[in-house]
Amino acid sequence: MSALEAGHVRPAARSGPRFGTGLLVQTGVLLALFALWEASTRLGLAHPFLLPPLSDVLVRLYQDAIGGAVFVDLGLTLYRALTGFLIAAALGIPLGILMARTKFFGWFFEPLISIGFPMPKVAFVPIFILWFDIYDTSKIIMVVFSCFFPIVMATHAGTKNVDKWPLWSARALGTKESRLLWEVILPLASPQILTGLQIALPVGMITTVVTEMLMGGRGVGGAMIQAGRFADSVGVFAGIIEIALLGMLVIRGLELIRARLLIWHPEARH
């Protein structure tokens, strides 16, 4: 059993429980947590260096936003993550389809991809520094490298496991072989391809941040590691909140794209 057939690229990516009837209660829980954070620091229960008051962090976020510097960092991080992610998709989806549709590509790439998939790709950062230096190109290539494998895996599995009944129906209805891929196979495989993208995107974000921390320069990762080195804990917390918001933005965005594209799918009913 190869990793490609092991089915660990699972369909129907639910990121977790949705806010349901208890929306108010759950918002209340969050507000209570924030209040607890602020209170514990004001009352001196937590050391202000280890846990700076929430209000200080919010003031810093506000100052960063006014100064505009934070948008440069966030923008750079977003640019690297998304560019790398999109290049990986542009390479990975066609390769996955080719692997499923042609014997040669399947034979040649299956073992390479299934060996590459579970490897911790961040370990290769020093090699990319050696080859491509420490600037944008290097960072983006690193993101491409880490996003590429889950996308190929999911596309390959999704395209290969397409049900034969819709295919036979389409043929019987007169679909040309050359159009079959676009009109039947890709739509049927799209849930799994999207799942692959949804696995790759968070990995890409993690990699972007680590790469920025290691290669330095501007970007949220670089800024945070600076703050850490200068023992600026307010800066570290502000950075965490910024990157969390950025992560929420892109991941939620991809979820919305999935919901829009798969409006025909039974999963859309939930």
Next chain:
Amino acid sequence: MSEFGIKVEGVSHSYAGRSGASTVALKETNLEIARNEFHALLGPSGCGKSTLLYLIGGFIPVQKGAIRTPAGVVSAPGPDRGIVFQNFALFPWKTVLENVVYGLRKQGRSKPEAEERARHYIKMVQLAGFENHFPSQLSGGMQQRAAIARTLAVDPDILLMDEPFGALDAQTRRVMQEELRSIWRNSPKTVVFVTHDVHEAVFLADRISIMSARPGRIEHLVETELGMERDDGVIASKRYVELCERIWALVREQAISASRGEH
């Protein structure tokens, strides 16, 4: 038969719909089933026959009215009321033997005793030799036999069956119906059998409740009076054919009005 098996007294049930409006699944239903009677609940889908079964089982709470059994008023599931579902509901990670043993162990029986009893019931449903198979290795019919063995093994007073043969092919279905009837004859129990198959209901039951949809309610009560012995001879009999025709006419009415009410 003066003893009662199940008494349903003025039971109503409604579900909260998605948009907040509630659907009345069952309205002011009364039904008395005698002890050791084989009773079929027949009706189109959505008529509340499964709801009534789940209420008797204690799986969903009774909102209005009361359900009584010889063991008392129903308020929760209990081993006095065994249930068999359409999709078997076997524990897929347990073997056939382990599935049947499960309920017996819950009764406090020792492991060897439970296993011996389980083997007896597995043999009774003709699954001897498959004790160590997992459900995924068995056909649908065999899985349902295992599920029936699991339920019968704990010896419930009441056997609740929720379209138990609905997922089986026609041939397997017939065989299972005959076997169920003969198992029931050998160790009588009060059976409530939910189905939408007229022939199945007539072939198996002593009495048939025909239910209407929206709101669900028992419209007709029919005694089959086909005698104890049920075999190919019964199916060929005039009485059987006439009953099926008459009941089909009653059910058809309900089914048409139910399908109009949909959407």
Next chain:
Amino acid sequence: MQLVIRYLPVAIFFLVWEIVTVTGLVSRQLLPGLEVIFSAFVGLVASGEFLFSAYKSLTRAAAGLGAAIVLGILIGLFMATNRIFLWLINPIVRIFYPMPKSALIPLVMIWFGLGDSSKVFLIFLGCLLPVIISTYNGARGVGQVLLWSASSLGASRFEILREVILPAALPDILAGCRTALAFSFILMVSSEFVIAKDGLGFLIGTLGDGGNYPAMFAVILAVAGIGFAADRLYAAFAASRLHWKEQS
């Protein structure tokens, strides 16, 4: 023979690597030859440096991952069965889930310094969410009829949780743990790159800084190999726990 054909592409990959280094198509500084990398690896093993680093790293990953699995399964099960608990935990899960966990590296540095605890805590946090979410989804997905069958056979609430919900959710839980395993390696290496005084990530960093590229390549390939082997071992373990599932 089939195995040879199947893994021939891997051999071709290494062959191309060897050819471009031997012929000098690619500078040997940028891509050391395989034999140079191998002898560097033998040297690292002989000096004990590699094994010490591997021991340090893997114990961190195992500690963080182990704690995350135990706690994650418990939290996920409680979330699926207790609404109050769900409301308390869900907002926290929803906020932390989309955050790139590597952003926590500077935080654990401030909290725990450069020692083991900072890395263990980071790995723990990063692995916790995939386990919680997959356990929750698995436990919520258990069919109603399975729960009803168990309760009608006389199982108590706690017995249903332990004997029905947990095994029924096992496929999802095992899948979530596999994701967590991958995260544990990513976070182990990244945190050791940034904040550490030992471990495989740290070793790669020092070898790179010192310009000892063959050795750096050797350790990177070894880390990739360990990550791959861990995933395959885990997959075999998971498959053995799910032998009751239909082979499809």
